[in-house]
Amino acid sequence: QKEVEQNSGPLSVPEGAIASLNCTYSDRVSQSFFWYRQYSGKSPELIMSIYSNGDKEDGRFTAQLNKASQYVSLLIRDSQPSDSATYLCAGLYSSASKIIFGSGTRLSIRP
Amino acid sequence: DTAVSQTPKYLVTQMGNDKSIKCEQNLGHDTMYWYKQDSKKFLKIMFSYNNKELIINETVPNRFSPKSPDKAHLNLHINSLELGDSAVYFCASSQEGGPVSSYNSPLHFGNGTRLTVT
Numbered sequence A: 001q002k003e004v005e006q007n008s009g010p011l012s013v014p015e016g017a018i019a020s021l022n023c024t025y026s027d028r029v030s031q032s033f034f035w036y037r038q039y040s041g042k043s044p045e046l047i048m049s050i051y052s053n054g055d056k057e058d059g060r061f062t063a064q065l066n067k068a069s070q071y072v073s074l075l076i077r078d079s080q081p082s083d084s085a086t087y088l089c090a091g092l093y094s095s096a097s098k099i100i101f102g103s104g105t106r107l108s109i110r111p
Numbered sequence B: 001d002t003a004v005s006q007t008p009k010y011l012v013t014q015m016g017n018d019k020s021i022k023c024e025q026n027l028g029h030d031t032m033y034w035y036k037q038d039s040k041k042f043l044k045i046m047f048s049y050n051n052k053e054l055i056i057n058e059t060v061p062n063r064f065s066p067k068s069p070d071k072a073h074l075n076l077h078i079n080s081l082e083l084g085d086s087a088v089y090f091c092a093s094s095q096e097g098g099p100v101s102s103y104n105s106p107l108h109f110g111n112g113t114r115l116t117v118t
Helices: none
Strands: A011-014 A021-026 A029-038 A044-050 A055-056 A063-064 A071-076 A085-093 A099-101 A105-110 B004-007 B010-013 B019-025 B031-037 B044-051 B053-057 B062-071 B071-079 B087-094 B113-117
Touching: A011 A021, A021 A029, A021 A085, A021 A105, A029 A063, A029 A071, A029 A099, A044 A055, A044 A063, A044 A071, A071 A085, A099 B044, B004 B053, B004 B087, B019 B031, B019 B087, B031 B071, B044 B062, B044 B071, B053 B087, B071 B087
Parallel strands: A011 A105, B010 B113
Antiparallel strands: A021 A071, A029 A044, A029 A085, A055 A063, A063 A071, A085 A099, A085 A105, B004 B019, B019 B071, B031 B044, B031 B087, B044 B053, B062 B071, B087 B113
């Protein structure tokens, strides 16, 4: 099993709907999780970080962490065309001080 | 501007050549990293330095040699370039990330260097 796994997509969502991005992680990853957004040809930028079980909301974004199921998700409400990008899930690798990334999910918001 | 900056933005070179990528951060962070992103967007860590000390050295060919003259700079030198080295290389920094890390410290990325080996 890869340390951090994501469905590569593409995920197509109509404008105004909720986009749901999912990520699972292995036992070797714990503590801290991050969602990054990467536009084509650009560098990843941090959207959300989450460390505790439950939900964390920031504007239109909600991160959800379920440590029992080893599952992290990102919800984007009222999706906009500008949300079209690749979303990278990342977690802290327990035995070393490094952040491990999933392979990313490509999200497309259709007008 | 406070940022992570890396140069050059684009690097086109022939197989067998040696090249370097430079990175500087003025965020006051203690830890710097090199990540490689392949054509499928998979972002993989290569190295990290904490306060000039090498912390992480992934399974990377020894043709790749990082150098950190101070905690604000981390350069990457690549010898005998191969076709498979073609990728985007990202420098990043974080406030924490050393051997003992509480790790509530996300990564801040530079704009990337697109390396093309022909």
